[in-house]
Amino acid sequence: MRRILASCLATLSLAACAPGTTGAGGGEQQVDDKTLTYLYFTDGPDEQATRSLIADYEKKSGVKVDLQVVPFDNLEQRLQARLSGGNAPDVARLADIAPFRGDLLDLNKFQKAALDGQFVDGAKSYITGANGELLAVPSDLTMNGPLVNVDQFKKAGVALPDVTKPWKWDEMVAAAQKVQKANNTQYALAMDVSGHRFSTMLSQFGTAFFTADGTAVGLDQQKATAAVKRFADLNASGAMPADLWLQAGTKYKAANEIFLAQQTPVYISGNWQVSAFSKDATFTWAAAPNPCQETCGGFPGGKFMVSFEQSKRQQAAADFIAYMNSKESQERLAKEANFLPTRKDLISSGVDYPQRDADMKVFLADVSRTPPTAFASTYSPAFAASAKAAVDELSKVLAEQETPEQAVEAIRAAAEKALKDTK
Known part of the structure; x- marks a missing residue:
């Protein structure tokens, strides 16, 4: 009616x-x-x-x-x-x-x-x-991506990546750990407690929740397991703040306070932080291009x-x-x-930004590098439930309650159910 x-x-x-x-x-x-x-x-x-x-x-x-x-x-x-x-x-x-x-x-x-x-x-x-x-x-x-403490990188004598030549994941971790050691920071990297943010890592490791047309689950278990293992190893080693994820449960929690307190030189978040950090950061910082693994680019919203x-x-x-x-x-x-x-x-x-132009252009450049499966996944009506499941399963891996392989199986099953529910 x-x-x-x-x-x-x-x-x-x-x-x-x-x-x-x-x-x-x-x-x-x-x-x-x-x-x-x-x-x-x-x-x-x-x-x-x-x-x-x-x-x-x-x-x-x-x-x-x-x-x-x-x-x-x-x-x-x-x-x-x-x-x-x-x-x-x-x-x-x-x-x-x-x-x-x-x-x-x-x-x-x-x-x-x-x-x-x-x-x-x-x-x-x-x-x-x-x-x-x-x-x-x-x-x-929006585009996910790393923000870096330029002052700490300079003190450590570590060069930032060229916008046209992004880090590989190994290179980013090695650079962050070298800067961590030189500045005696608590962590090398931090990432928001967010299935959306972790999807950036999944995409860079060559997979995503859904296929490019959004009609089927596309999570490659081998590639996803490699991403989960790397994430878990970084948390277990202390390179990333495992407590942040364990204490948040399935709720979103940003790691911006850790970055602003200069306790990590690399923070994986997104372009929305540019305006906030322009006001709140007391040190020199910059956006860096997303690291590549099998693919490059970030994750959109x-x-x-x-x-x-x-x-x-x-x-x-x-x-x-x-x-x-x-x-x-x-x-x-x-x-x-x-x-x-x-x-x-x-x-x-391109757009010429009156404030933090170089940083915004880094994020904008990554839009073209981001694969179609990332867009299809973030825009899928099944994404929210799949991302929530990813956070839950990652927390279980960090708590040593299940293996990365088991976590990926559970994430894939959750994505399949979410997609079925939307249909």
């Missing part, structure tokens, strides 16, 4: 378009209600950049955008409640579109020329519906902009999403918030 009502409302509201924009029929249309609701959560530096873009859009379009900022922790619950009550926002920012796929608007109905095929290929299967619908737009991209079939202003919602994800808008957001763009033209041309 909700779908029928939404369809009727959509038919009545095809005229909902910003003045001076072209609707699906090619004619100039007017907005019946010049207010769009945008349900939004913030990662920090993006909020002011987003508000600035919205202010410009309001001036150009005559449409008022009601930015409704909510905590990320209850975003999904709040959105589900609004959908159930027939009160969907016109636009929403999501980290995971899977729970809402059946409610999403096909943006190709209104902005196909502006949006279709413009974004990173790795997200295509995730944002495309069964019949080719464009259900979401990747609005920003990101956010999406969507609209809903329930929206009474579908055309206006699609116009707003197209504006916010134009080349000019994405470049501006990337510069102001230290984000990575998702548009293929911007990934190709």
